[in-house]
Amino acid sequence: MEPNFWQNKWQSNKVGFNQSKPNTLLMKHFSALQLPPNSCVFVPLCGKSIDMVWLADQGCDVVGVELVELAVEQFFEEHQIQPTIVEHPNTPNLKYYQGHLDSQTITLWVGDIFELTAQDLGSVDAIYDRAALVALPDDGSEDSLRVRYSQQLIKLAPKAQQLLLSFGLSGVDEAEYAKYSGPPFLIPSQKIYSYYQQAYEISLVEAYETQQVNSEGNPFLNLAWQLVPH
Numbered sequence: 001m002e003p004n005f006w007q008n009k010w011q012s013n014k015v016g017f018n019q020s021k022p023n024t025l026l027m028k029h030f031s032a033l034q035l036p037p038n039s040c041v042f043v044p045l046c047g048k049s050i051d052m053v054w055l056a057d058q059g060c061d062v063v064g065v066e067l068v069e070l071a072v073e074q075f076f077e078e079h080q081i082q083p084t085i086v087e088h089p090n091t092p093n094l095k096y097y098q099g100h101l102d103s104q105t106i107t108l109w110v111g112d113i114f115e116l117t118a119q120d121l122g123s124v125d126a127i128y129d130r131a132a133l134v135a136l137p138d139d140g141s142e143d144s145l146r147v148r149y150s151q152q153l154i155k156l157a158p159k160a161q162q163l164l165l166s167f168g169l170s171g172v173d174e175a176e177y178a179k180y181s182g183p184p185f186l187i188p189s190q191k192i193y194s195y196y197q198q199a200y201e202i203s204l205v206e207a208y209e210t211q212q213v214n215s216e217g218n219p220f221l222n223l224a225w226q227l228v229p230h
């Protein structure tokens with residue numbers, strides 16, 4: 001997706017991916033990560049997700065990154081948090097907004113995730129990916145946006161486990177997935193392994209069929225994965 005695609009979505013308020021309530025798979029499976037209090041959770045491609053408030057309520061600090069500044073502004077406005085805005089000392093296209101929710105710190109970088117470094121993020125204990133991997137296309141090439149994104153996550157936080165949410169389709173083979181365009185994209189399970197098995201032990205912690213079916217009656221799936229660094 002070109003940056004303009006996302007800028008337009010936010011400018012025209014076509015943000016159907018944004019949830020009004022915390023994600024049920026997050027609430028159900030987050031405790032399996034067994035994070036100590038004040039752990040830092042990285043939320044890539046964070047939008048203005050309410051899940052970040054839920055994570056802070058669990059006693060975590062949150063670091064996010066989001067391309068579109070309007071999304072970050074809206075996050076702080078909607079939760080009535082007064083942010084401090086800090087420009088990156090060396091990278092002109094990066095800045096962060098930082099504020100506090102009770103005793104937790106929320107730091108949202110504005111910019112392209114590919115411009116961030118592990119040093120910018122600081123120490124990260126876990127990554128929560130909802131609507132991020134599935135937002136990016138994979139044309140099958142070695143340097144597709146989705147492949148580059150998965151590599152970048154590993155570089156940014158090599159010691160962090162991940163809770164990853166994805167979408168699939170029940171009862172079809174991998175070839176069938178290519179018929180569906182996104183975002184969000186459906187991702188065959190084999191692909192999740194191909195992106196991440198070099199860095200993580202991968203467990204599928206939940207997969208459930210949604211009410212929605214394709215034209216052949218195959219149900220769409222919501223999946224939750226736990227990825228633990230080797």
Ligand SMILES: C[S@@+](CC[C@H](N)C(=O)[O-])C[C@H]1O[C@@H](n2cnc3c(N)ncnc32)[C@H](O)[C@@H]1O
Nearest residue numbers: 006017045046047049066067112113130131135
């Ligand atoms: C489908 S939305 C999901 C937002 C959020 N994770 C949620 O659950 O609501 C994907 C977000 O990624 C942002 N985005 C896309 N490409 C990006 C990039 N290269 N760097 C940072 N953010 C990006 C978009 O602006 C958009 O807000």
